[in-house]
Amino acid sequence: MGVGFLLAMVVISFFRELLGKGELFGYSLIAGNPLLIMILPAGGFLAVGLLMGFFNWVDMRFFGGKGASGV
Amino acid sequence: MDFGKLFELVVSSALINNFVFTMFLGLCIFFGVSKKMETAVGMSITFTAVMVVSAALSWVVYTFIMIPLQLTFLKIIIFIGIVAAFVQSADTIMKKVSPTLYYKLGVYLALITTNCIIIAVPLKNAGEHYNFFESMAFGLGSGLGFGLALVIMASIREKLEVADVPAPFKGLPISFILAGLIALAFTGFSGLITL
Structure with a gap:
């Protein structure tokens, strides 16, 4: 369970830092201006929601699952 | 009693540094309870009441027992203990005194103990060395902000x-x-009051 949490945090922060600052580990990866919203608290919620939706989609499409219906 | 400072604390903890939307605290209860308007309103009223009393009790214990005895390093465990004891005693008393209210609240009274905000507020009060009324104002503002967040969420989630x-x-x-x-x-509220 702890490893799952670790992986989730790595994925979310990968997504947020890449889009919000344009850098990973200090190396600048995108040209142009980054999306500021991803670094704000609102971006955290949006990143988690979008990633949850993406994982549900992969589950439904490729593994025949029904998706987590959530709380 | 500086009313300006008290009002500033209520507004800042309710709107500017809203505990749910800016500081990511209390999210478990937030997503769990905001499915229906009725549960959201019940939870927010209960939480505000418990928060104000807990902030007051924690301040009293911190100032008159922990500082003189130099036990400030035990903040976390003592504050959690106070909140748990208070919620347990409120639970028991309410069951005897007004059973209708008790059954209406149901499980929410016990669920408040698992809310992150309930421990964050006394810790912040202790860290910033607020006086008694400022601690209560901060607790009131956090309860109001949490209630506002719950009600907004519930009204949209129902639809x-x-x-x-x-x-x-x-x-x-989607939530x-x-x-x-x-x-x-x-x-949009950030920077409204520069503390």
């Missing part, structure tokens, strides 16, 4: 239940995206 949401996003993912949009709106 989301019957809306046409794509299948991967049904349930929790997170919704919370993100509301948090974006709350970003």
Whole structure:
């Protein structure tokens, strides 16, 4: 369970830092201006929601699952 | 009693540094209880009442027992103990004194103990060395902000239940995206009062 949490945090922060600052580990990866919203608290919620939706989609499409219906 | 400072504390903890949308605290209860308006309103009223009393009790214990005896390093465990004891005693007393209110609240009174905000507020009060009224004002503001967040979420989530949401996003993912949009709106409050 702890490893799952670790992986989730790595994925979310990968997504947020890449889009919000344009850098990973200090190396600048995108040209142009980054999306500021991803670094704000609102971006955290949006990143988690979008990633949850993406994982549900992969589950439904490729593994025949029904998706987590959530709380 | 400086009313200006008290009002400033209430506004700042309710709107500017809203505990749910800016500091990500209390999220478990937030997503769990905000599905229906009735539960959201019940939870927010109960939480505000418990928060104000807990902030007051924690301040009293911190100032008159922990500082003189130099036990400030035990903040976390003592504050959690106070909150748990208070919620337990409120539970027991309410069952005897007004059973109708007890059954109406149901499980929410016990669920408040698991809310992150309930420990964050006394810790912040201790760290910033607020006086008694300032601690209570901070607790009141946090309760009001949490209640506002719950009511806004519940009113939109009720409508989301019957809306046409794509299948991967049904349930929790769309709620997170919704919370993100509301948090974006709350970003407009930042910088309103420079403390």
